[in-house]
Amino acid sequence: MNTELLGVIFTYLLTLAIAIVLGKHIARVFKGEKNWLDFMSPVERFIFRFSGIDTKREMNWKQHLYALLTINSIWLIYAFVCLISQAHLPLNPDGNPNQTPDLAFNTAISFLTNTNMQDYSGESLATYFTQHFVFMFLHFASAATGIAALLVVFRALKDKVTDKLGNFWDYFVKSITRILLPISFVIAVILAFNGMPTSYKGKDTVIGMQGDTVHVSRGPVAAMVAIKHLGTNGGGWFGANSAHPLENPNYLTNTTELVAQLIIPIALVFALGFYLNKKKFSYVIYGVMTVGTLLFLLPTIAAEVQGNPAIAKLGVSQTTGAMEGKEVRFGPLNTAYWCIMTTVTSTGSTNSMHDSAMPISGAMMMMGMMVNAFYGGCGVGFLNFYIFIIIAVFISGLMVGRTPEFFGRKIEAREMKIASLIALLHPFIILVGTALSSYVLVHFPNANWSVKPSAWLNNPGYHGFSEMLYQYSSAAANNGSGFAGLTANNLFWNISTGIVMILGRFLPIIGPVAIAGILANKKFVPESAGTLKSDTSTFGIMIYAVIIIIAALAFFPALALGPIAEHFSLK
Amino acid sequence: MKTYILPALKLTVILIVILAGVYPLIIAGIGKFTPGHGDGETVQYKGRTVGYALIGQKFTKDEYFWSRPSAVDYKADASGGSNKGPTNPDYLHKDVQGRIDTFLKHNPTVKKEQIPAELVTASGSGLDPDLSPAGAKIQVARVAKARGLSEQQVSTLVDAHIEKPLLGVFGPEKVNVLKLNIALDELKK
Structure with missing residues (x-):
C-alpha cells in the first residue's frame, strides 16, 4: 500500500481514538465528575469571581440564549472597533493599515460566527494585535459558544428535566478551561517544535541564493494555528492559510492540524452517549456522519489522484496527481482528505487552493457545507444534526401513524415549525445569495464600483459560477474556506456574506436550543412497545435519507450549473 | 438586561487577558527552545543568511x-x-x-x-x-x-x-x- 494512503488512514484512526477518549472526558466534565483537569478549578473560580457570576444559578432555555446573544454582541462591537483602528494599536511591527469599515464588518462577523472567511490577507491587512486579541480570542470564544449551546441541548435531553438547564457561563468557561485551552497548548507546542514561528518579531529581509531580495512575513503563529483547528475555526495567520510553509511546515504538523480539526466534533457525538448513558444512540449518529463523509471523500480522492484530464491532454506526466494549488509535502491524496474534512466540519482552513481542485472535488466540498451536519462545527455540527433528527422522527411517526416521540417527549406542530424553518433557512440563504450575485454580475457588469462586477471572478464559465456558489455555501455553513479566486474584498461581497454568516450562525443555534427547551418542559412519556427506537440502524438510515433529500433536492440545480457542468465539459 | 451585560463584559475582559495575552506568551517562551528560537529557522551559506x-x-x-x-x-x-x-x-x-x-x-x-x-x-x-x-x-x-x-x-x-x-x-x-x-x-x- 502506498505511503500517502497509509498516512490518511493513520490520521483518521488516530483522530477516532483521541475523540473517544476526549468524548468520555467531556461527559465527565459536564456531569461534574472528577477529571484530570481539576487543577484548573482555581482558575475557573477566579474567572467567575472576577466576573461576578454565580454558576449555581440555573437558567431556562430563554435565559441561556439571552446570555449567549448578549456576550456575542459585545464581541462583535469589540472586534469591529479593533479592526478599523488596528494601525494605531500596539503590536503592529509591519505597519499595516486599518481595515475599511465594510471589510471590518465582514471580518468581525466572520470570526464571531466561527466562520473565518478571510476577505483580507493576514500578511498585509491584520496586525499581531488583531490576530491575537481579536481573531485568536474569538477562535476560543466562538468555539466555546457552540459547545455551550450544545450542552444546553444535552441537558434538555436528560430524563425528567424541566426548566433548569444549567448555567450558560459555567458551560462556556469550562469549555475553554477544560477542553480548548489545554489541548491547544499541547498542539501549539508540537507545532512550535516543528518550525512554526512563535516570536513577535516582524518581517525579515533576506537575499536569496540567486540574489533576489525577499521579505518574509512571520509572527507568533503557532498559538493561533492550534486553536484555529481545534475550534473548527480555520482563520489562519497567512494569506495561503495552512498551505503556507510557516503555517504547516511538514507532514507531522499537517497530521496534527487534521486531527485537531476533527476531534471535538466527533468527541461531542460520543460525549452525548456517555452523558445520557445512551452509547448506542451515539454510535448510530457517528455511523451516519461517517458514511456521509466517506461518500464525499472517495470521489474527491479519486479525482485528485487521477489528475486533471485537461493537463493530461497537454502531454505532461501526472503520476503525482493534480498539483495546481497543492504542496509537494502533503501530496494530492492527503490534500483531498483535508479538503473534505475541512468542509464537512466548519473549519474551512485549507492546505491547498480549493479553487484549483477538480470539479468533482469542488462539488463534494460544497455538498459537505450544504449538509453542514456530518461532524460539523464545534457544538453546532450536532445542533444541525439535531434538526434533521427531529424531522426524521416526525416523518417516521407519520409513516407509522403515531404521534412522534423523541427521548420520551412528544414532537408537535411548534417544534416541527422551528425545525423546518431552520432546515430550509440554509438552502434559502445560499441560493438567494448566489442568485443575487449572479443577477448583479449579468445585468450590471460595468457598475461603477470599486471592483466592477465583471472583475469579480477569476475563472470564466461554469467555474466562475461555482466561485460564487461556494462563497455563499461557505458563509452560510460558517465554514470560511473559499474559491479564493473570487475578488471578495469589496462592498457587495463583504456586506452580503456578512449578513449570510450571521443568519447562518445564530438562527441554527437558537432553533435547536428552543426546540430542546420546549421539549424538556413537556410531560415525560415512558418508553413503550410503540416507541420509535432512536438507537437502531433503521433510524440511522432514516436520518440519512432526510439529510440527502433536503440537501439534494435543494441544491442539485445549483450544483448542476456549476461543478457538474464543468465536470462534463472536461471530457 | 443588567444581569447579562455586566458579567458578559467582565468575562470578556478576563478571557482576553488569559487567551490572547498569557497563553501565546507562554508558547513564545517555549518557542525559544525550538530550532529557530521561535523566529523561523534560517539557512546560512558562506557566512550569510540565504533564506528560510x-x-x-x-x-x-x-x-x-x-x-x-x-x-x-x-x-x-x-x-x-x-x-x-x-x-x-x-x-x-x-x-x-x-x-x-x-x-x-x-x-x-x-x-x-x-x-x-x-x-x-x-x-x-x-x-x-x-x-x-x-x-x-x-x-x-x-x-x-x-x-x-x-x-x-x-x-x-x-x-x-x-x-x-x-x-x-x-x-x-x-x-x-x-x-x-x-x-x-x-x-x-
Whole structure:
C-alpha cells in the first residue's frame, strides 16, 4: 500500500481514538465528575469571581440564549472597533493599515460566527494585535459558544428535566478551561517544535541564493494555528492559510492540524452517549456522519489522484496527481482528505487552493457545507444534526401513524415549525445569495464600483459560477474556506456574506436550543412497545435519507450549473 | 438586561487577558527552545543568511534545480496560489503550455511526457519549498551540463537529499530545493 494512503488512514484512526477518549472526558466534565483537569478549578473560580457570576444559578432555555446573544454582541462591537483602528494599536511591527469599515464588518462577523472567511490577507491587512486579541480570542470564544449551546441541548435531553438547564457561563468557561485551552497548548507546542514561528518579531529581509531580495512575513503563529483547528475555526495567520510553509511546515504538523480539526466534533457525538448513558444512540449518529463523509471523500480522492484530464491532454506526466494549488509535502491524496474534512466540519482552513481542485472535488466540498451536519462545527455540527433528527422522527411517526416521540417527549406542530424553518433557512440563504450575485454580475457588469462586477471572478464559465456558489455555501455553513479566486474584498461581497454568516450562525443555534427547551418542559412519556427506537440502524438510515433529500433536492440545480457542468465539459 | 451585560463584559475582559495575552506568551517562551528560537529557522551559506529553511525561493538559473512555479513570484509576504480552475482555457493554454515550452527549451534531453505536472503547475502557497524526487531527477541532466559535472554525481546528490515519509511510512517523499542547491554549490569546490 502506498505511503500517502497509509498516512490518511493513520490520521483518521488516530483522530477516532483521541475523540473517544476526549468524548468520555467531556461527559465527565459536564456531569461534574472528577477529571484530570481539576487543577484548573482555581482558575475557573477566579474567572467567575472576577466576573461576578454565580454558576449555581440555573437558567431556562430563554435565559441561556439571552446570555449567549448578549456576550456575542459585545464581541462583535469589540472586534469591529479593533479592526478599523488596528494601525494605531500596539503590536503592529509591519505597519499595516486599518481595515475599511465594510471589510471590518465582514471580518468581525466572520470570526464571531466561527466562520473565518478571510476577505483580507493576514500578511498585509491584520496586525499581531488583531490576530491575537481579536481573531485568536474569538477562535476560543466562538468555539466555546457552540459547545455551550450544545450542552444546553444535552441537558434538555436528560430524563425528567424541566426548566433548569444549567448555567450558560459555567458551560462556556469550562469549555475553554477544560477542553480548548489545554489541548491547544499541547498542539501549539508540537507545532512550535516543528518550525512554526512563535516570536513577535516582524518581517525579515533576506537575499536569496540567486540574489533576489525577499521579505518574509512571520509572527507568533503557532498559538493561533492550534486553536484555529481545534475550534473548527480555520482563520489562519497567512494569506495561503495552512498551505503556507510557516503555517504547516511538514507532514507531522499537517497530521496534527487534521486531527485537531476533527476531534471535538466527533468527541461531542460520543460525549452525548456517555452523558445520557445512551452509547448506542451515539454510535448510530457517528455511523451516519461517517458514511456521509466517506461518500464525499472517495470521489474527491479519486479525482485528485487521477489528475486533471485537461493537463493530461497537454502531454505532461501526472503520476503525482493534480498539483495546481497543492504542496509537494502533503501530496494530492492527503490534500483531498483535508479538503473534505475541512468542509464537512466548519473549519474551512485549507492546505491547498480549493479553487484549483477538480470539479468533482469542488462539488463534494460544497455538498459537505450544504449538509453542514456530518461532524460539523464545534457544538453546532450536532445542533444541525439535531434538526434533521427531529424531522426524521416526525416523518417516521407519520409513516407509522403515531404521534412522534423523541427521548420520551412528544414532537408537535411548534417544534416541527422551528425545525423546518431552520432546515430550509440554509438552502434559502445560499441560493438567494448566489442568485443575487449572479443577477448583479449579468445585468450590471460595468457598475461603477470599486471592483466592477465583471472583475469579480477569476475563472470564466461554469467555474466562475461555482466561485460564487461556494462563497455563499461557505458563509452560510460558517465554514470560511473559499474559491479564493473570487475578488471578495469589496462592498457587495463583504456586506452580503456578512449578513449570510450571521443568519447562518445564530438562527441554527437558537432553533435547536428552543426546540430542546420546549421539549424538556413537556410531560415525560415512558418508553413503550410503540416507541420509535432512536438507537437502531433503521433510524440511522432514516436520518440519512432526510439529510440527502433536503440537501439534494435543494441544491442539485445549483450544483448542476456549476461543478457538474464543468465536470462534463472536461471530457 | 443588567444581569447579562455586566458579567458578559467582565468575562470578556478576563478571557482576553488569559487567551490572547498569557497563553501565546507562554508558547513564545517555549518557542525559544525550538530550532529557530521561535523566529523561523534560517539557512546560512558562506557566512550569510540565504533564506528560510521552510520557505521556497526562486531558482531559475540553469545551474540550479528549479523550484515549482509560483503564482506570487515567491514573495514571502504575499503568499497565495493562482486560483485558476481546472478548465480555465487561459490557464491551460497560456500558463501551463508556456511553462512546458520553457522547460523543454532549457532541458532539451527531456521528452514532454516525462515532465512531472508539479513543475508546470503553481503551488498552493506560492512558496512550496519542495519537489518530488521525480521533479528533481528530471532536472539532473540540465544541471550537470550547466555545471560541468557528471550526471551520476548530481543524481547521487539528489538521492542523498530525498527526505523519507514520516516514520518511513506516512506521506510522500520530497526534496528541499534550497538545501539541494546549496549542496550543489558546495560540491563545485
